[in-house]
Amino acid sequence: MKNFTSVEDINDLQSMIKKALHIKENPLAEGNKGKGKTIGLVFLNSSLRTRLSSQIAAQNLGLNVLILNASQEAWNLEFADGAVMNSGTVEHVKDAVEVLNQYCDIIAVRCFAGMQNKEDDVNESILSQFLKYAKVPVISLESATRHPLQSFADCITINENWPFDRLTMNRKPKVVLTWAPHIKPIAHAVANSFTEWMQNMEVDLVIANPEGYDLDPKFVKNTPVFHDQDEALKDADFVYVKNWSSFGNYAAMPEVKENWMLTQEKLKSTQNAKVMHCLPVRRNVELSDEVMDSDHSIIYQQAKNRIFSAQTVFSEILDELSS
Ligand code: CP
Secondary structure, X not given: OOOEOOHHHOOOHHHHHHHHHHHHHOOOOOOOOOOOOEEEEEEOOOOOHHHHHHHHHHHHOOOEEEEEOHHHHOOOEEOOOOOOOOOXXXXXXXXXXXXXXXXXXXXXXXXXXXXXXXXXXXXXXXXXXXHHHOOOOEEEOOOOOOOHHHHHHHHHXXXXXXXXXXXXXXXXXXXXXXXXOOOOOOOOHHHHHHHHHHOOOOOEXXXXXXXXXXXXXXXXXXXXXXXXXXXXXXXXXXXXXXXXOOOOOOOOOOOOOOOOOEOHHHHOOOOOOEEEOOOOOOEOOOEOHHHHOOOOEOHHHHHHHHHHHHHHHHHHHHHHHHO
């Protein structure tokens, strides 16, 4: 694995999940693997889980960890080629990444969608520049269109909660990715990415969202889309709750008349479904306290698995560096 920015960067998802579960059993088993090497974690946006789980994962491998909370602590970056930098930006991304190349053996970066210009976001205008100028492997800590370390953790979590390898289970789990309300326009990265990774798992995935909120067809592909949440939730084994804004009318929030917040009542038609969310969650907006604090929720387990998804990816990249 040279870079890690999407599911396409891994060869075999099932063996990656197995490796992650093995690491989870003994997280310090490869404690010297990263010795003498440095990972730079660059955050252009806020984070709790990604920042801390990546740090724990890197430390478990013996990596030296540099963390740059770039949006608060670094110079204001310029991304336009040929820009005359006589205004608000102080350092060109080309120079910043060239310097990171001098300090780091691996660069990991978080760069959210700007939600202002659809073309810039769809084309990954920031991540693509890190990939262009980096001379070391690049890992996405969430970019404009994808959140691969989150999705990998989601796959690990579903695997832990479904007996995929038991002969007695003769059906695939039904996984529902359901839109939920929010107070402001949210990017599509988590929803796109979850869809993409589930399409590589032995699951029956359906997406539920109101009219006007269909995701980018490039990610949806042949996945069934329901505009009736109750219909979609029937017999679900896993319900993944997430808000996203309109993709078609980019970043808009078309009015939704029905109440899409996930409640205990709505879970009654499921197969006692496990509920997932990447966090942070707006309680009693996206899902109710009752759901969040119930036995349905495997949300904290998901958050814990962020360590092992990151550690597995870092470990694979260290293997590549030493080969
Ligand atoms: N799920 C997730 O990426 O959380 P943070 O934004 O806190 O890193």
